[in-house]
Amino acid sequence: MKMETQLNEIKFRPKELLQGVRYPDADRLARYxxxxxxxxxxxxxxxxxxxxxxxHRNALVGPEGEFTYEQFDDLTDRFGAALLRQGARPLDPVILQCGNCNELLIAFVGCLKAALIPLCALQAFRKHEISxxxxxxxxxxxxxQGDDAKFDDVAFAEEMQENVPSLRIIVQARGEKRGKAETLWSLADSVDRAEARRMLDAIPDDPFQVAVFQLSGGTTGVPKIIPRFQNDYLLNMREVAKWNDYNKDDVLFMPTPFMHNMNMAxxxxxxxxxxxxVTVCPDIRQETLCGVVxxxxxxxxxxxxxxLSRITETMRxxxxxxxxxxxxxxPKNAPRLRDMLGSPCYHIFGMTEGVIMFAHPSDPQAVLDESVGRPVSAYDEVRIVEPxxxxxxxxxxxxxxxxxxxxTIRGYFKSEKEDVHRFTADGFYRSGDLMMAKVxxxxxxxxxxxxxxxxxxxxGEKINAEELENLIxxxxxxxxxxxxxxPDPVYGEKVCAFIVPKPxxxxxxxxxxxEFLQAEGLAKFKWxxxxxxxxxxxxxxxxxLSKVLLRKQVMERLDQERTxxxxxxG
Incomplete structure (x- = not known):
């Protein structure tokens, strides 16, 4: 068995092992x-x-212009090659810190083509996270981004070069050139397509190498880096496309950050x-969203x-x-969304670390209404255990x-010691999500x-927020x-319900x-x-949704009432 494992490690290993990356277990990868x-x-x-x-089909559409796949292919080739000419090397990580726009997708795909590894940061990150x-x-x-009216992100990037010595290149996606940054468009214009294609074709293809550095939710501190690999991320995307029957006549409206795993995968x-x-909304103002719809x-x-609240009337x-x-x-409330908007609605559950679940049109109505469905891959394994x-x-x-x-990943980036508690000995990821299975x-x-x-x-009585929210x-x-x-001086905590009324x-x-919860038969201590x-x-x-901000809000109101x-x- 040891010899077989060693052979598998050689056969299915990347061309270069990156320090700090936990690659898939050799024998399991070999079986897949x-x-x-x-x-x-x-x-x-x-x-x-x-x-x-x-x-000749449209790849990107929206208020800031349309690009066919041919045009998008050309731009991403030239931008990726330009980064290499600037001194970036294949497998170099690239911090992408930009809001949704055409330039962000050009930059992201350009990095993939150049075998650079996008680190999918949030535009709102600052020194603490980026350093x-x-x-x-x-x-x-x-x-x-380069044209943020509220924050000089180019100056910020220059500051980060002092804190992160490895950062050699700054690119601003939009706006007039400032400081040390090169603009995305000037870089793309600096390389013709033929030369760009020659440069990119010279990069060896490696299905077992890291494609993207995604980030964990970061609910308990700085986010953890999640390596997603070329062939497993591709499988993830293809299984979703097959499950939902995506086709070339579809048009996507998903204005949440493109760099989020859910949007990307x-x-x-x-x-x-x-x-x-793919529709591209450069902001989420109501007029922008409704105009695109x-x-x-x-x-x-x-x-x-x-x-949802900003497009409801337009959709109706x-x-x-x-x-x-x-x-x-x-993620929830499919019956309400279906009734409100008059269209089929399906639940989704997923995590950046791997597994994706969807409900499916062929599922029974009760499943469509209440369940998050099943994994999109028949080879996903799910165990429900005592926490x-x-x-x-x-x-x-x-x-x-x-x-x-x-x-599903086998470990976070440079996190081997901590991963002992996040993964079982046989490679199952401990999600921290509470679920119930039903056949x-x-x-x-x-x-x-x-x-x-x-x-x-x-x-001492634990009240599950999701359970109570679903009932309310x-x-x-x-x-x-x-x-x-x-906060409560006697019980430690009591329950506060924030409610958005139905229009x-x-x-x-x-x-x-x-009274409603009593009629529903909910235990009184959960009210x-x-x-x-x-x-x-x-x-x-x-x-x-930020529960941190909601807690802060109710604590401030309690303080005001006490005062x-x-x-x-007095």
Whole structure:
């Protein structure tokens, strides 16, 4: 067995081993390869093939211009080659720190073509995050937006060169050239296509090498770097495209950050592999979003963060035919979204570390309404265990989900010691997500039940926020809810419910909410003890609901009320 493992390590190893990267376990990788699950084509090669096959179709569309795949192929070739001429070397990490725009996608794909490794940073990151991540991966290039009216990101990139010695090249994606930065467009213009193609063709293809450095959610500090590999990321995207039946006539509307794994692996990446069109919204103002929806009539919608409330009325005005052509994707509330917008809606569950699940049109209605579906790969393995253990729980019981499969990572970047606690000895990733499995008509479906740490500890009683939110969201007068813990001198924490009322409905009072929960049969200790009515949830820089900001908000209001009582009593 030892000899076989050594042979597999040689046969299926990358051409160069990068320090700090935990590559897939040799024997498991060999099985995936020999059974034809993983292929020998790289993501880089597959994208180039799709661009050639779909040359005359629109790749990018939006208010800032349209690009065919031929034009996009040309620009990304020339930009990638230009980075190499500037001194970047294949496998150098590139910090991508830019908002959604055509230039971001040109930069991202250009890096892939040049075998540079994009590190998918957030535009809102500052010195703390960029210094840490840049030094950790020894990034060579820093690409910033360049026209941010609120922040001089070019000056920031120059400052980061002092903190991250490996950063040699600064590129600004947009705007007039400033400081030490080269502009994306001037770099692309500096190389003709023939020369660019010769330079890129000279780079050996390597399906087993890192393609992208993604980032963890970073909910407990600086994000961790997640290496995703050429052939496993390609498999991830192809399985999603196959599951959802993406095709070249589709038009994608997903205005959340392109550098997020969900958008990259489940939406714009798979769409580009089939030759579909990707809408590009340079901002999320209502007029921008609605204008794109009206003009390009997208067929697939990713609905997250504040996006939904800004396009709801425009989507409702569509014809019945348009509504039936559309498909909606969201993490929860599929029945409500379907009823509100008149289009099919499917739940999604996924993680940057690997596994992706979707509900499917062929699933029973109860599954479509409540479940996050099944993994898109038949080779994804899911175990539900007692949190923090390896003890499996029966189907129908809630536990922590563990995942293993052909595109689930085996370890974070330069994190070997910590990974002992994040992965089981046999390679399952401990997700920290609470799930329940249920077998229906011979298929095993999964139901998301929150995070192991997304709980309110009320005097030792653990109240799962996701469970409570799902129930409150069934109230006819509630559009959406978010549960957070608020400090209490006796219990430690009590439950506060932030509620966005359904349009046209009167906001719920605390008494009305508890009466509803009592009628639903929910244990009294789980009832919220405060309700905050809010018009829109605060979101993080990545567009996700921020419970940190909600907790801060309720704590500030509690402080104000205590101060007011003190003044009144005084």
């Amino acid at each position: 390869m020999e059974e034809g699950i993983l292929g020998s084509q790289s993501l880089r090669a597959a994208l180039r093939e799709s661009f050639r096959d779909n040359a 840490y991540l840049g030094n950790l991966c020894e990034a060579a290039v820093h690409i910033v 489940c939406f714009f990446g798979p769409m580009m592999l089939v030759g579909a069109s 009206e003009r390009y009539k997208p067929t697939w919608f990713g609905l997250a963060g504040p996006i 005005l569509a014809t019945d035919e348009e509504k039936q052509r559309r498909k909606l994707i969201g 923090g253990t390896d003890t499996e729980v029966p189907d129908g019981e809630i536990g922590e989900a563990l995942f293993r499969g052909p595109y 229906i008509d011979g298929k095993r479906y999964f139901y998301f039940r929150g995070r192991t740490k997304d709980v309110v500890d009320r005097g 969201n069934t109230c006819p007068r509630v559009h959406a809810s978010a549960i957070v813990g608020m 046209g409905q009167a906001p719920l009072t605390l008494r009305e909410l508890t 919220p003890e405060r309700v905050e009515i809010i018009s829109e949830f605060p979101v993080t820089a990545s567009g996700k 007011q009582r003190t003044v009144t009593q």
